Amino acid sequence: MSQPVPLVRLDHISKAFPGVRALDDVSFDVLPGEVHVLMGENGAGKSTLMKILSGAYQPDSGAIQIDGYAVRLSDPLDANRRGIVMIYQELTLLDNLDVGRNVMLGQEPGRGGGVDWRALYADAERILRDLDLTLDVRAPVAELNMAERQMVEIARAARRDPRVIVMDEPTSSLTQSEEETLFALIARLKGRGVGIIYISHRMDEVFRLADRITVLRDGKHVTTLPASELTRAELIALMVGREVESSVPRGVGAIGQIVLAARGLSAGGRVRDVDLDLRAGEIVGLAGLIGAGRTEVAEVLFGARSTDMGELRIDGQPVVFQSPYDAIQRGIAYVPDDRKGQGLVLMQSVQTNVTLAALERFVRTPLLMGGVLNGRAIRELVEVWTARLNIRAASPKVNVELLSGGNQQKVVLAKWLSRNPRVLILNEPTRGIDVGAKAEVHALIRDIASQGVAVLMISSELPEVLSVSDRIVVMAAGRITGEMPARGATERAVLALAFGDTNMTERVS
Amino acid sequence: MTANRMNERRISNEYGILGAVVALFIFFSLASPFFFDANNLVNLGRQTVLLGVTAFAMTFIILSGEIDLSVGSVVSLISIIVAMTLRDTGSIIGALAVGLGAGALIGVINGLVTVKGHVPSFITTLGIFSAARGISLAVTNSVAIPILNEDYLLVFQDARPLGIAVSVIYAVVLFAALHFVLTRTRFGTSIYAIGGNAMAARLSGIPVDRIKILVFVLAGTIIGFAAILQIARIGSASPEVARNLELDAIAAVVLGGTSLTGGRGSLVRTIFGVLLIGILNNGMNLLNIDSYFQFIIKGAIIILAVLIDRWSRGRGA
Numbered sequence: 144m145s146q147p148v149p150l151v152r153l154d155h156i157s158k159a160f161p162g163v164r165a166l167d168d169v170s171f172d173v174l175p176g177e178v179h180v181l182m183g184e185n186g187a188g189k190s191t192l193m194k195i196l197s198g199a200y201q202p203d204s205g206a207i208q209i210d211g212y213a214v215r216l217s218d219p220l221d222a223n224r225r226g227i228v229m230i231y232q233e234l235t236l237l238d239n240l241d242v243g244r245n246v247m248l249g250q251e252p253g254r255g256g257g258v259d260w261r262a263l264y265a266d267a268e269r270i271l272r273d274l275d276l277t278l279d280v281r282a283p284v285a286e287l288n289m290a291e292r293q294m295v296e297i298a299r300a301a302r303r304d305p306r307v308i309v310m311d312e313p314t315s316s317l318t319q320s321e322e323e324t325l326f327a328l329i330a331r332l333k334g335r336g337v338g339i340i341y342i343s344h345r346m347d348e349v350f351r352l353a354d355r356i357t358v359l360r361d362g363k364h365v366t367t368l369p370a371s372e373l374t375r376a377e378l379i380a381l382m383v384g385r386e387v388e389s390s391v392p393r394g395v396g397a398i399g400q401i402v403l404a405a406r407g408l409s410a411g412g413r414v415r416d417v418d419l420d421l422r423a424g425e426i427v428g429l430a431g432l433i434g435a436g437r438t439e440v441a442e443v444l445f446g447a448r449s450t451d452m453g454e455l456r457i458d459g460q461p462v463v464f465q466s467p468y469d470a471i472q473r474g475i476a477y478v479p480d481d482r483k484g485q486g487l488v489l490m491q492s493v494q495t496n497v498t499l500a501a502l503e504r505f506v507r508t509p510l511l512m513g514g515v516l517n518g519r520a521i522r523e524l525v526e527v528w529t530a531r532l533n534i535r536a537a538s539p540k541v542n543v544e545l546l547s548g549g550n551q552q553k554v555v556l557a558k559w560l561s562r563n564p565r566v567l568i569l570n571e572p573t574r575g576i577d578v579g580a581k582a583e584v585h586a587l588i589r590d591i592a593s594q595g596v597a598v599l600m601i602s603s604e605l606p607e608v609l610s611v612s613d614r615i616v617v618m619a620a621g622r623i624t625g626e627m628p629a630r631g632a633t634e635r636a637v638l639a640l641a642f643g644d645t646n647m648t649e650r651v652s
Numbered sequence: 653m654t655a656n657r658m659n660e661r662r663i664s665n666e667y668g669i670l671g672a673v674v675a676l677f678i679f680f681s682l683a684s685p686f687f688f689d690a691n692n693l694v695n696l697g698r699q700t701v702l703l704g705v706t707a708f709a710m711t712f713i714i715l716s717g718e719i720d721l722s723v724g725s726v727v728s729l730i731s732i733i734v735a736m737t738l739r740d741t742g743s744i745i746g747a748l749a750v751g752l753g754a755g756a757l758i759g760v761i762n763g764l765v766t767v768k769g770h771v772p773s774f775i776t777t778l779g780i781f782s783a784a785r786g787i788s789l790a791v792t793n794s795v796a797i798p799i800l801n802e803d804y805l806l807v808f809q810d811a812r813p814l815g816i817a818v819s820v821i822y823a824v825v826l827f828a829a830l831h832f833v834l835t836r837t838r839f840g841t842s843i844y845a846i847g848g849n850a851m852a853a854r855l856s857g858i859p860v861d862r863i864k865i866l867v868f869v870l871a872g873t874i875i876g877f878a879a880i881l882q883i884a885r886i887g888s889a890s891p892e893v894a895r896n897l898e899l900d901a902i903a904a905v906v907l908g909g910t911s912l913t914g915g916r917g918s919l920v921r922t923i924f925g926v927l928l929i930g931i932l933n934n935g936m937n938l939l940n941i942d943s944y945f946q947f948i949i950k951g952a953i954i955i956l957a958v959l960i961d962r963w964s965r966g967r968g969a
Contacts, residue, residue, distance in 0.1 A: 144947070220845075263895065362851045405782055445855075447855060456838065466854075466857075466859075467854060467855050467856075467857050468857040470861060471856075471857035472857075479855060484849070484850060484851060485849075485851050485852055485855055486853075486855070487843070487852055488845050488848035488849040488852050488915065489848070489849065490911075490915050490916050491844060491845065491848050495841060495844070495845065497855040498841075499841075499845055499852075499853070499858070500856040500857050500860075502838045502841060503838065505838075506838055513837055513838030513839040513842065514837060514838050515836055515837050515838075516836055516837060516841065518836070558856065598834070633788065633836060
């Protein structure tokens with residue numbers, strides 16, 4: 144079999160930034176109809192390579208070929224015109240417009256000086272139909288779930304007849320069932336000869352989708368192999384260049400008394416009659432589809448969402464939380480799923496972010512203005528926690544926006560752990576962070592629980608729920624549909640409960 | 653490496669504004685024989701104090717992610733209230749208390765309406781901007797109230813301990829105190845957090861609403877003090893004073909490089925912006941530039957300075 148001409152070939156690419164060699168002689172190509180997975184820890188050079196492919200960066204040396212011809216991609220628009228399309232982690236849809244207008248954004252068919260609306264919606268419909276997507280072109284994007292939004296994003300890319308689509312962690316905000324929709328779409332795109340570059344940290348989907356896998360480490364090309372010739376353990380070893388514990392030792396600490404108990408919690412239809420007990424030393428995994436009400440439960444427990452009904456007890460004593468402040472004072476900590484939007488003040492330093500939830504503990508002179516802060520105590524505490532959680536930052540003064548996802552997440556964790564919480568609520572604790580950091584976070588969660596903290600962990604990654612939790616609670620449509628010990632639990636059993644409500648049918652087919 | 657680069661940039665950026673201030677200073681020294689003169693420099697200091705103190709207040713507001721368009725009108729209203737108190741009671745302490753109290757009260761109104769009423773501060777303070785000027789005009793019937801109390805003028809204007817205008821000393825002390833509040837206290841840290849990401853701040857247990865209202869109250873009180881200094885400087889309170897003061901104050905804060913969206917910036921930066929505008933105003937007067945042209949030149953320089961700032965910081969900053 145003769146080797147087909149790659150759609151795109153990046154040849155011996157190097158790129159340096161002041162002080163960092165981001166890419167060192169890296170080659171990479173995509174064949175027609177192939178899913179080529181690009182893997183590596185955060186900082187390995189994946190994004191830099193993709194930014195060169197999309198024309199956002201110019202390589203210092205090396206060449207780019209499209210269909211075997213050398214080209215120069217002067218900017219993202221240029222790359223786009225040549226059929227290279229990026230689907231970003233942060234979706235770029237306009238919430239206030241409908242599906243059709245988003246799909247056709249920037250390419251609205253004109254009539255006279257205005258827009259030919261009929262043609263616009265007809266074109267949008269045709270594009271969606273070509274991709275076998277059954278979305279209503281008139282539906283406002285604001286009402287779509289994450290998977291549907293992603294479909295719109297891909298449809299927008301598809302209108303230009305793309306040759307290569309780059310997907311950067313496309314499933315990071317999808318539930319398991321929504322992923323299936325995406326995978327089916329990827330299969331259709333493959334069938335049409337589109338080359339897909341797929342960036343992901345999730346082993347399951349990588350092995351399911353990949354034709355070939357390329358691993359980058361520290362800006363260097365480690366290997367490119369057919370997926371069938373690699374095992375999961377080998378792949379992890381290639382990426383991190385060191386051994387990573389793939390599973391977490393479970394249940395070393397004893398499970399103690401109930402710390403936080405919820406009875407009959409209801410909140411605005413999103414949470415319905417939820418009973419939940421969190422025990423000292425126990426990790427409860429909260430599973431369910433997106434929209435099942437898991438985040439809402441967390442927010443109610445943390446005082447960030449008001450309830451219509453129900454009762455919360457801490458150590459058997461009824462409590463009422465008017466605000467997160469009240470919950471924090473009672474020893475509850477919450478690591479939100481939206482790290483950048485809710486967990487961190489990105490433009491502030493590591494130091495500020497780590498101490499943000501505990502400022503009152505550093506007050507030296509409780510006089511005016513909330514008190515004068517003890518700078519030395521702050522620096523010492525931050526030093527302790529950056530060391531303990533292995534936060535890699537040039538200095539505590541560095542803005543957190545400059546850190547990798549894994550290190551950012553550790554900053555959020557440090558913020559809460561420094562308060563010695565009694566209850567730790569984690570919402571998607573490893574979303575968008577690399578394999579090495581993920582293992583560290585899992586070990587950390589275990590460690591925290593073994594010290595007697597009651598942990599509630601929301602996760603859309605079933606392997607994570609199964610491997611990290613002691614007990615699994617499943618929600619669907621705002622209700623708890625079942626629970627089981629994690630030992631012996633299967634993905635299938637959890638999924639069955641996640642679909643437990645007959646009203647919960649998939650909206651994307 | 654990125655962190656180092658950012659720090660270098662930040663420093664060069666602050667020096668960039670400082671460079672503009674120095675350049676302007678040298679330019680006017682050469683262009684006008686009257687500029688680099690002890691009397692004029694004292695005068696420059698006094699003129700700039702009002703803008704400086706107002707810009708301090710504006711810095712707090714902007715850092716917390718809000719805006720205050722009402723400061724000019726509020727300075728005029730409070731100056732009238734203070735002048736009437738002084739006229740009727742003769743008490744400097746009383747005048748001071750009334751001025752600061754009125755400022756705090758207006759801050760409470762701005763804060764409560766904005767935070768508890770969920771009205772954008774742009775709108776709240778636009779309303780106060782209009783209402784305060786209207787009240788000033790109505791109360792005085794458009795007639796200025798002279799300040800005849802010699803002691804008041806001495807305390808807030810004429811005294812020159814160590815040869816420095818007393819109002820400049822007030823401004824410097826106020827700067828030091830406010831800088832300390834912003835950088836060393838829980839309140840200050842909370843302001844940066846809220847301006848940077850109000851949601852993350854709330855989820856970290858910071859009482860966002862309370863802090864924002866307090867910021868408005870503090871800013872209002874500072875504005876009250878600005879009014880107290882203002883009437884001492886011009887010797888009367890008039891409903892016409894301090895027009896466009898809010899615009900100069902916002903311009904000074906932004907010129908300093910503080911982000912209009914909040915969470916990023918400092919009072920030190922604001923000082924540079926204040927000096928730039930202060931020197932510009934003073935120098936253009938000395939050069940007898942027509943006041944219409946002064947507005948045009950000032951507008952152009954503000955836009956140019958911020959453009960240069962953006963370019964020097966690179967795209968996306």
